[in-house]
Amino acid sequence: MDLLIKKQGLTINTSDYGLNCLKFRPQSVSHNHQTETLENFDGLIHTGTTFGSRDLQASFVVEEGSHVLLNLLISELHALFATKEQIYLIDSRQPGKQWRALVNSVFDIDYKNPFTGTYDLNFLSPRSFCESVGTTLDEFTFDSNLWQVGMNLPADRDLVYRHTTNQFQIYNAGVYLEPDKLPLRILFKGASNNLTIKNKTTGETFIYSGSSGPNDTIVLDRIQHFKNNTNIFTYTNHKRISLLTGWNDFEISGTDGSFEIVFDFRFYYL
Template sequence: MRNLIHLWDINGVKINLSKYGLIGRRLIVPSPSYTTTEESVEGRPGSIVLGKQLNPRPLTAIFIVEASDYADVLLLRDELFNLFRDKFYVGEVDQPGKRWLVECEAQWELDRININTSSIEVPLTARKGLSESVETSLTPFEWDANMWQWGMGIPYDDYSYEHTTNKFKIYNAGTEIVDPRYMELKITIKGSATEYVELINLTTGETYRYNGVLQAGDTLVIDKLRSTKNSLSVFRDTNKKLITLAPGPNDFEIIGASVERISFDFRFYYV
């Protein structure tokens, strides 16, 4: 029987399903749902939509559980209780490039098929309501490595995520804005600056500024909400602004510094 589900622990390490007697049969992924904020205006028909928020996504992972005998079924059941107690990642074997961060909050039970075989339907919640790429932008786009797939928006053009110039493009292949407040985004800058460094996303109009000197060998890192220089926090020396990545190409410019190398390490996110 062919397995159709991948599992990874919270650190991204793939889980050996055979250890738990599991064979993934189906991952049910429903369409997204939204909560809208509306306002009615007197004298105007209908309502005005002020905002639209993506809701958490309920997924269901269906497995066959194979054991050597009934006593083994009970042992595996208890191991599965522990396996599904914490957050983990789930994905489909036939979509090897995407995964979902999920947790199991509702009860489930073994449905006995025969003395050695049972089935389970594990209810899962993807809080973000989004899937994400298994690999990051700094992973080579090698199709034969089974890390990427069709339908991920991977560019055919010669986009790079490491640059040595002050003007460049960064391509976000996902359908969603990459927001470092709740998504992975690590920007590493090596170069020299006498007074300040400004990183400007011309596509979104956002500017990050570090008010400090960079010397040869210094490394400025913007990792989600943190800013460090040579591993020491310099957040207070910044303008306390964030850089996001719009879907598609983002045009960037760096001023105030001579760039030796800049890299963008992030995942792509999909509705």
């Protein structure tokens, strides 16, 4: 197997550095339970649970033709993995998913002989979820090399995220997507008056009390609202739109003439 690293705009295959990846293992998600105690009440009262960060473990075998070359390679590896920024990790066995990660361990080689050693690394994923490499605006074909089996993608229906009608469906292949926690952009392009976007599946409704012209764009970017890059949050009902796993039924009103609405997001997986 190979481990791919996306760093500073580059995609690097660790095998190009002579690393034979023996293991890449995301640890299970941790559960952070919030509880309270009450006097004269047995046990605890559960008030909520959140998922924690994820530990990612990788192990490699590295081999060179001489001890000197092996030491030179180790210096290259130190430079490769020394970063203060988040990187992305992709397991070649699941090429459609990527992990946001921070290097989270001291790393050095364990020599097996003068020419060979093992190289172990720990990473920390600040998010509880990995994400799809592709977005909903990419082409949904396996030829695009962005998707894989095991991503909960339906085989019996086309996935469409650009719509020009007042009623349509949006499919979310991943976990429940809350825009205050995970990225979600909804772009409406066209004329409107009191634009209303409703997710009938969740019961959530967004309303913009102003108007827009045929060439205007209204954007719901997570929990922020913009019209042509100007913040219009004050003129909305301050509501968000989230997406349940699976199909979400949408209805739009307040449109005036032709329009397009676009949903731009990734899928997130445990």
